[in-house]
Amino acid sequence: MSITVKGLVKHYGRTRVLDGLDLVVTPGVTGLLGPNGAGKTTLLRCLATTLAPDSGTVDVLGLDPGDRLQRTALRRRLGYLPQDPGHYPHFTAFDLVDYVAILKEITDRRERHREVRRVLAEVGLSDQARVRARKLSGGMRQRLALAQALLGEPDVLILDEPTVGLDPEQRMRFRALVSKVGESRTVLLSTHQTEDVAALCERVVTVDEGRVVFDGTPGELAATAAGRVWLSERPPAGPHLFWRTADGRYQTLGDRPEEGVPAEPGVEDGYLLLLGDRGRAAAA
Ligand SMILES: Nc1ncnc2c1ncn2[C@@H]1O[C@H](COP(=O)(O)OP(=O)(O)OP(=O)(O)O)[C@@H](O)[C@H]1O
């Protein structure tokens, strides 16, 4: 087990953001899906040792982030890409990553510079090494933050919405990079892109209202929508959840609309129906 979380609770004021969350993460790539405000960032921050939970237990690589010494040991083996990485606008890309490498205690200068060049190359920023952070595009800044997370080949990589702002080519590159890391180590990433989950993750965990509401393979999440995905030439009548697809047909989720023919379910269909069913259950 790389990560074991039991009964995690976190409040902000009177709002219960994590509601007794249980989770086990094994090596490989695991995707975290969930609506805005579900508690994904809060969970990832508890794992990345930047936030202390109110109660519950967290074990990452056999270490307890609540214990000062173990927390330091854990930080040496952890890479973390926060959802809103801050930047020092006047630092160059190289100096910024080098600064983090110093904090990561890579003390030998030559070795450290080699490592900085390696991670910049991994995210395709070798040509921008001497460019100041403020002059980089949004997607490049996101990749620069990812480079920092990759420093020192961490055993556990925690990535909060790593694909936001990446162009399609960089997104492919990111998938290749992360699946390579996932062959031997543990990657836990949050995303709103169900295509990322389908293409990249062996496992998908869905969080809603501070709890895990689904845990399985992307195929299993898609399969939960079996028999509830429909295509029709015309928009369905009545209160259906539907949208117009690129080929001009209408895709409907849930009960069969008039003229609807069954369609192959995808990860997004499973996810939307899962949340939709939960909404119905809460309203009933
Ligand atoms: N520092 C904070 N102070 C007060 N409330 C907070 C704070 N951080 C998060 N929250 C609240 O906690 C809840 C969960 O936030 P969190 O950022 O964990 O959600 P998320 O699943 O990451 O959402 P998103 O998909 O939008 O990133 C939200 O209701 C949010 O408003």
Ligand SMILES: [Mg+2]
């Ligand atoms: Mg978030």
